[in-house]
Amino acid sequence: MATGHAPANPVPAVRTYPPVEHPVVVVGPQYLAQYPVELAVSTKLWTLGENDFKVSDINGTLIFQVKSKVLTLHDRRFLKDAAGNTLVNLRQKIMSMHRRWDAFRGESKEEKDLLFTAKKSKLYQFKTELDIFLGKNKGKVPDFKVKGGYRESSCSVLLGDSNTMLAQMHRKHTLASTILATDSFGVTVYPNVDYAFIAALVVILDEINADRSGED
Numbered sequence: 404m405a406t407g408h409a410p411a412n413p414v415p416a417v418r419t420y421p422p423v424e425h426p427v428v429v430v431g432p433q434y435l436a437q438y439p440v441e442l443a444v445s446t447k448l449w450t451l452g453e454n455d456f457k458v459s460d461i462n463g464t465l466i467f468q469v470k471s472k473v474l475t476l477h478d479r480r481f482l483k484d485a486a487g488n489t490l491v492n493l494r495q496k497i498m499s500m501h502r503r504w505d506a507f508r509g510e511s512k513e514e515k516d517l518l519f520t521a522k523k524s525k526l527y528q529f530k531t532e533l534d535i536f537l538g539k540n541k542g543k544v545p546d547f548k549v550k551g552g553y554r555e556s557s558c559s560v561l562l563g564d565s566n567t568m569l570a571q572m573h574r575k576h577t578l579a580s581t582i583l584a585t586d587s588f589g590v591t592v593y594p595n596v597d598y599a600f601i602a603a604l605v606v607i608l609d610e611i612n613a614d615r616s617g618e619d
Contacts, residue, residue: 423562423593427569429518429537429600430490430508440592442466444605456609458590458602467602480606481510482599491518491603495610504607514538519600521607524548533611535604549604558608560601569593570601572608 426435443463446456458467465485472479478495489510496503503522507513517538524532534545547569551558560570574588590605592598 423567423569423595426595427562427597427600429597430603431597431599434597434599435595436592436598437594439594440598442590442592442598442602443587444590444602445587446609458605467599469606478610480610482603482606490599493603493606502611504610506603506607518603519546521549521604523611533604533607549608560604569596570598570604572605 426432428435441461443459443461444456445459455471456469457465458469459465467490468483468485468487470481470483472481480493481489482491482493483489491506491508492510492512494505494507494512496505503520505520506518508516508518519535519537521533521535524534532551533549535547535549536542537546540546544563546563548561548564549558550561557571557573559568559572561567562569570590570592572588572590590601592601
């Protein structure tokens, strides 16, 4: 008869998120957290990107909402806070060779309020990869990159040309989402990274993904 104690069950390892060297602030420092921020994004599949959707925390509390204006000369998306205040408006440049979006502060369209520009890294690509340039960056080296296929299971936001991870997005497929014709995915924003900025990138990725040609 065994008298010794049974070995303790292993404790699951904790994922660590190394903090970025300097805080990444694009929309505002009030959207920085000292811990990983988990966001849930839900959107309707059948609206082909011309949709309003919600960004919530892990408890289901509304953090951001996205509104659309598509019956205008420029497709526009508005990232709003839970109270309905516009934080960022995103305007698609229809005529640019590389699909391009400009993000402005609030409702502004002024150059001085340009937060960032996002465009496809290459004219033709099988996986959506984006280069993101901050408003004052007029060079050719992007400040951030989005890598990995958004249409696939996950993609990542990286700092410049480095491997420093800022956020990861994971698509969720459930029976409920199939029945309700909704699309949902989770976003993990690393510590000291502007999660409103990451939410704005999600809006752009959703629109690009909804474009069926995918080659403009």
